Amino acid sequence: MSDSTPQWYDDEAGPLVRLYAMTAGRARSVGETSLDLMATIEASPMVPDAPMLSPEKLTLLRICQRLPQTVTDIASEAGLPLGVVRVLLGDLLGAGYITISHPIQPTQLPDSHILKEVLDGLRAL
Amino acid sequence: MASVHSKPSVNGANPLVALKILVAGGFGVGKTTLVGSVSEIRPLHTEEALTGASQPVDNLNGVEAKTTTTVAMDFGRITIRDGLCLYLFGTPGQDRFWFMWDELTQGALGAVVLADTRRLADCFPAVDYFEHRNIPFVVGVNCFEGSKKYQIDHVSDALDLDKDTPVVLFDAREKDSGKQVLIKLVEHVSQRYPRPAELSSAQPGGALPKRPLRQ
Numbered sequence: 001m002s003d004s005t006p007q008w009y010d011d012e013a014g015p016l017v018r019l020y021a022m023t024a025g026r027a028r029s030v031g032e033t034s035l036d037l038m039a040t041i042e043a044s045p046m047v048p049d050a051p052m053l054s055p056e057k058l059t060l061l062r063i064c065q066r067l068p069q070t071v072t073d074i075a076s077e078a079g080l081p082l083g084v085v086r087v088l089l090g091d092l093l094g095a096g097y098i099t100i101s102h103p104i105q106p107t108q109l110p111d112s113h114i115l116k117e118v119l120d121g122l123r124a125l
Numbered sequence: 126m127a128s129v130h131s132k133p134s135v136n137g138a139n140p141l142v143a144l145k146i147l148v149a150g151g152f153g154v155g156k157t158t159l160v161g162s163v164s165e166i167r168p169l170h171t172e173e174a175l176t177g178a179s180q181p182v183d184n185l186n187g188v189e190a191k192t193t194t195t196v197a198m199d200f201g202r203i204t205i206r207d208g209l210c211l212y213l214f215g216t217p218g219q220d221r222f223w224f225m226w227d228e229l230t231q232g233a234l235g236a237v238v239l240a241d242t243r244r245l246a247d248c249f250p251a252v253d254y255f256e257h258r259n260i261p262f263v264v265g266v267n268c269f270e271g272s273k274k275y276q277i278d279h280v281s282d283a284l285d286l287d288k289d290t291p292v293v294l295f296d297a298r299e300k301d302s303g304k305q306v307l308i309k310l311v312e313h314v315s316q317r318y319p320r321p322a323e324l325s326s327a328q329p330g331g332a333l334p335k336r337p338l339r340q
Contacts, residue, residue, distance in 0.1 A: 036231065038143045038212065068141050072169060072200060072212060081170040103143065106234045107318055114142060114209065115315045121205030122308050125163065125300070 019084050022056050027083065029090025035071050037082075038103040041089060042068040044096060053097075056080065057088050061097055068101075142209045146310065147229055149216040149254070150239030151247025155267040155297035156215040157199050159239065163303040164201030164213055171196050171225070198225070211307075216251070226254065235314045236262040237306055239297070243272050245283060252284055261317045263291040265306040289313075 028034070043065040053061065056078070063074050075085040092098045148156045160166055196217070203211040214229050230236070236255050240248040248264070255262040266280055277292045286292070291309050295302040 034228075037214075037228070038145055038232065040141045040143065070141075070143050070210075070212070073202070076167045076169050076200070079170070083171065101141075103232055105232050106144070106314070114144075115311055115318075117209060118144065118205055118211060119308060119311050119315070121209070122203070122211075122304055122311065125203065125304055 019081060022054065022080070022084055023087040026087050029087045035086045035089060035100065036103050037070065037072045039071050040068045040101045040103075041071060041074060042099050042101070044099055053092075054088075056084070057092055060085065060088055061092060064098060143212060144210070145212045145214065145229075145233045146307065147214050147216050147233050147236040148239065149236055149248075149251035149262075151241070151244065151251075154239040154241045154247060156239055159237070159265070159267075159297040159303050159306070160199055160201040160213045160215050162298055162300045163307060164203045164211075166199050166201050168197045169200050171198060213307075230254075230258060230260060233260060235310050235317075236260055237310055238262050238264045240264055240266050240280065240284075241269060241272065242266060242275050242280065243269070245280075248284070252286070256287075261310070261314050263293060263306060263310045263313055265297075266292065266294045267297045268294055289316075 041064045043061060059078050059080075060074055063069060063077050069077075071082075071085065071089065074089070075082045078085060080088075089098065089100075093100060148159055150156055157166070198217065199215045201213040203213070205211060216226055216229055236251075238248050238251045238255065252262075252264070264280065264284060264286065266275070266277075268274070274294075277294065281288075281290070281292050284292075291313055293306050293309050295306050297303060
C-alpha cells in the first residue's frame with residue numbers, strides 16, 4: 001500500500017458495519033419461513049417515499065425496482081450475505097415495499113414448452 | 126426450481142421463470158470450471174457458523190470473537206430469453222458444507238454430478254444424495270488430461286446407476302462440452318416430467334373397460 005497510514009481494517013476483519021447491525025440483531029426474518037433462493041421479488045408499483053429506510057434496504061429496493069429479481073440475484077448484486085438479505089427483504093415485505101412470488105416445483109411447471117425452450121436456448125448458446 | 130409469475134409484472138416485463146440446476150461432486154472435480162464455462166459466474170455470500178471442523182482452515186488470529194464467517198458460493202445464470210433463466214449452483218464440495226445442500230436442492234430441476242475417474246469415490250455421496258431424494262441427475266465424467274479413459278458403461282456400473290441415468294464424458298473447460306451435459310440433463314428431466322398434454326392424451330377418457338375373462 002502506497003499510503004503511509006496503515007489501514008486499520010481489512011477484508012478479513014469482516015465488513016465495517018457488522019451484519020447484525022444491519023438486521024438489528026435478527027438472524028431470521030419476522031413471520032414467514034425463509035425466502036427461497038429462487039423466489040422472485042418485485043417492487044410494489046406505488047412505493048411511498050422511503051426516507052426512513054436503512055441504506056442496505058434502499059439498495060435492495062433499488063435493485064428490484066428495475067426488474068423483478070430472484071433473491072439470489074439481489075443478494076449477489078447487493079454483495080450482502082444471503083441471511084441478511086432475507087431479513088431485510090422480510091422487513092420490506094412487511095412494510096409493503098415489495099411483493100414476493102414463491103417458486104413452484106418443477107413437477108408443477110405450468111407451461112409444457114418451458115423445458116423445450118430451455119433445450120433450444122442451451123443448444124443455441 | 127421454477128419461479129413463475131402468473132400475472133404480468135407491474136413493470137411490464139415478461140413473467141419470470143427461474144430454473145435451478147445443481148452442480149455437485151467432490152472437491153476440485155471441476156464444478157466451478159463447468160459453471161464458469163457455460164455461464165457468467167457471480168458470487169453469492171452466505172454465513173456459516175464457525176465450528177470445530179473449520180478451525181484448521183479459518184485462521185482466527187486477531188478475530189477470536191468471530192463466531193460466523195461468510196462463505197462465497199458460486200452461481201451462474203444463463204438467460205434463455207427475457208424472463209426465462211437457468212441458474213447453476215455449484216454445491217460446496219467440502220463435508221462441512223453439507224448443511225447447505227438441503228436448501229440448494231429444494232425445488233431444483235435437476236443436478237449434474239461431476240466425477241473424476243481417478244478418484245471416483247468422491248462423487249458417491251452426491252449420487253447417494255440425489256438418488257435418495259429422487260432428484261433427476263446426470264453424471265458428467267470430467268476427462269482430465271492424463272486420466273485413463275473409461276467406457277460410459279463402466280462408469281455407470283461402478284456407480285451402480287439406474288440404467289436410465291445418463292453418463293456423459295466431457296471437458297468442463299470447454300463451453301460446448303459443458304453445454305452438452307446440461308442439455309442431457311434437461312432432456313432427462315423432460316422424460317421424467319411428461320408434458321401435461323401428453324399425460325392427458327394418454328388417458329383421454331379414463332381407464333378403458335377391461336375385457337372379461339371367458340368362463
